[in-house]
Amino acid sequence: MEILGIDIGGSGIKGAPVDTQTGQLTKERYRIATPKPATPKKVVGVVQEIVEHFEWKDAIGCAFPARIKKGIARTAANVDKSWLGTNVESLIEERTNCPAVVINDADAAGVAEMAFGAGKNRKDIVMLLTFGTGIGSALFVNETLVPNTEFGHIELHGSSAEHYAADSARKKDDLKWGEWAQRVQEYLDVIEFLFAPDLIIIGGGVSKPNKREKYLHDLYTNADLMTAELQNEAGIIGAAYRARQLLVASD
Ligand code: BGC
Secondary structure, three states, X not given: OEEEEEEEOOOEEEEEEEEOOOOEEOOOOEEEEOOXXXXXXXXXXXXXXXXXXXXOOOOEEEEEOOOEEOOEEOOOOOOOHHHOOOEHHHHHHHHHOXXXXXXXXXXXXXXXXXXXXXXXXXXXXXXXXXXXXXXXXXXXXXXXXXXXXXXXXXXXXXXXXXXXXXXXXXXXXXXXXXXXXXXHHHHHHHHHHHHOOOEEEEEOHHHOHHHHOOOHHHOOOOOEEEEOOOHHHHHHHHHHHHHHHHHXXXX
16 A cells, blocks of 8 residues: 655655555655745645645655644644644645644654664564654554654753754754764663663664764663664655554554
């Protein structure tokens, strides 16, 4: 079954049809810069442009950088505050005329890694952490997602950990990779102390091969430590995969 996967991010909104059996994109990814300000109306307009680009008339799976409960955005840490309380799912369905499932972006990336990437066949406790503008988290127990965890907001040095250890903090504070790795290490120590995962997967832009070599050797965990395999496409693939699971279950 093919589903159109869409990943809404702070700088770009990307989409592609996904073969949900294999996790492969069936057409080249299409990206549009995120409108500024990224209000619901403007962002959903871009989603519609992506739908039109692929002449899509079927189900959509969408990854969004907030907690999503029953289609509704319940946090807005790194998105326009006007999203709070917005039913993202209905908004997309009304605009595109396609059935839509919307899930948290880190959950989407995690779902993709569990099905097709670094977490494949891992039945123990797996945590994917994405380091980007914020820190996103996805928790799996025996391959089942515990959705909507927000471990990027665990307190570290008096504020959300993401303000200290996200990739945006590295850029903002002009840190060398080694200095940033020390911050990530502090964060991972807290994560390990609280949750004792068996595998930690590092995702987001910093999981790209040319970046991971700059800090990975500085990190020490009791858990197995891996970087995401699907990188850029994880959100698209995971959102589509999850949409298939949820839409088939509700048939
Ligand atoms: C948000 C999460 C999101 C993460 C990564 C955090 O600030 O609260 O919902 O998954 O950023 O985008």
